[in-house]
Amino acid sequence: MEALTRDFFLFLSKNNFLNKLAQNSGGNFAAGKIIGGTNFQSSIRFIRELNKQGLSVTVDHLGEFVDSKEVANERTEECIQTIEMIKKENLDSQVSLKMTSLGLDIDRDLVVQNMTRILDTAEKNQVMVTIDMEDVPRCQATLDLFKQFKEKYHYVSTVLQAYLYRTEADLADVSDYNPFLRLVKGAYKESPEHAYPEKKDVDENYKKLIAQNLLNGNYTAIASHDDQIIEFTKEFAKKNNIPNDQFEFQMLYGMRNKTQLELVKQGYKMRVYVPYGLDWYGYFMRRLAERPANIAFVFKGMVKK
Template structure:
C-alpha cells in the first residue's frame, strides 16, 4: 500500500496541468502553510516568526531541471538576492538549492560559474548554502561539484540520501572534507538497482549513516519527521557523548509544528525547511510521496491556520 501511495503522489507531482493550475491559483493558499510565499520578500515575516520561536530556517527557491541559460542565470540572481536580504534582515536562515536550477543539465561550466557567484556572496555574509541532492543520474555530478567548491569555500554543504546503496561509500569518501551534511531518506523514485525498495531497509541504513556521520565528527543535520529516527539520534548522541552543537534536526515548514517547538525547547537546534516560489505543487507532492504520515501532518498544518 505504501508503494502505491508513493507512486501516486510522484505521478501527481509530474502532472503539468495540475502544476499549472497550482501556480495560477494556489500561491495564496499555500503561502504561510506549505511555503513561505511566492517570493522571498513575502516569506520574510514567516521566517522571522519562526526565528522568534527559537527555530532556525533554511530557504529554497522552488524549481529544478532548468533547461534555459537565461532561467539558470535568473535563479542565480535570485539566490544572491536572497542571501543579501537574509543578511540585511538579520534572519537566522541558510539557503538550499539544486544544481539543476543553476543549469546542471545544460553545461557544467555554467553551473560552476553560477555557483561560484552564489558562494562568493555566501562567504561574504557568512551564510551556509546547502547543495540539495537530486536523482541518481545527477548524484555523482552533484557530489563532484560539492568537492570542488568545498576546496575553496567554507559556507557550502550537501545532502546524502539513505535509500541509495551508494551513500555509505559516498559518506566515507567525503570524510576528508569535514563536511556539513544533511541526511535524508530520499524522495525520488529510483529502481531497486540503485535504491533499497523496502522502507525497513531504508530506515536501518539511515540509522547507520547518522551514526557514521556523527562519530566521524561531521556536523550532521537529521532531516526527518520520524519519531523513531529522532529518538534514535538523541540516544546515539548521549551514548557517544556527542554535544548538541554537533548536530541538528530539520523538518518541513507546516508539518509537525508542535514537535519542532518541543525539540527547540529541549535544547536541540531545530531548523525548518521553508520553500518559496510558484513551483510549490511538485515539491508538495514529493513530500507526500516520501512518507504517508506526511499526508496527515500536511493537512493538519493547512487547516490549522
C-alpha cells in the same frame, strides 16, 4: 499500501496540467502553510515568526531541471539577492538550492560559474548554502561539484540520501572534507537497481549513516519527521558523548510544528525547511510521497487558522 501511496503522489508530482494550475491559482493558498510565499520578500514575515520561536530556517526557491541558460542565470541572481537580504534583515536562515536550477543539465561550466558567484556572496555574508541532492543520474555530478567547491569555500554543504545503496561509500568519500551534511531518506522514485525498495532497509541505512557521520566528528543535519529516527539520534548522541552543537534536526515548514518546538525546548537545534516560489506543486507531492504520515501533518497545517 505504502508503496502504492508513494507511486501515486510521485505520479501526481509530474502532472504538467496540475502543476500549471497550482502555479496560476494556488500560491496564495499555500503561503504560510506549506511554503513561505511566492517570493522571498513575502516569506520574510514567516521566517521572522519561526526565528522568534527559537527555530532556525533554510529557504529554497522552488524549481529544478532548468533547460535555459537565461533562466539559470535568473535563478542565480535571485539566490544572490536572497543571501544578501538574509544578512540585511538579520534572519537566522540558510539557503538550499539544486544544481539543476543553476544549469547542471545545460553546461557544467555554466553551473560552476553560477555557483561560484553564489558562494562568493555566501562567504562574504556568512550564510550557509546547501546543495540539495537530486535523482540518481545527477548524484555523482552533484557530489563532484560539492567537493570542488568545498576546497575553496567554507559556507557550502550538501545532502546524502539513505535510500541509495551507494550512499555509505559516498559518505566515506566526502568525510575528509569536514562536511556539513544533511541526511535524508530520499524523495525521488528510483529503481531497485539503485535504491532499497523496503522502508525497513532504508531506515537501518539511515541510522548507520547518522551514526557514522557523527562519529566522524562532522556536523550532521538529520532531516526527518520520523520519531524513531529522532529518538535514535538522541540516544546515540548521549551514548557516545556527542555534543548537541554537532548536530541538528530539520523538518518541513507546516509539518509537525508541535514536535519542532518540543525539540527546541529540549535543547536541540531545530531548522525548518521553508520553500518559496510558484513551483510548489511538485515539491508538495514529493513530500506526501516520502511518508504517508505527512498527509495528516499537511492537512492539520492547511486547516489551522
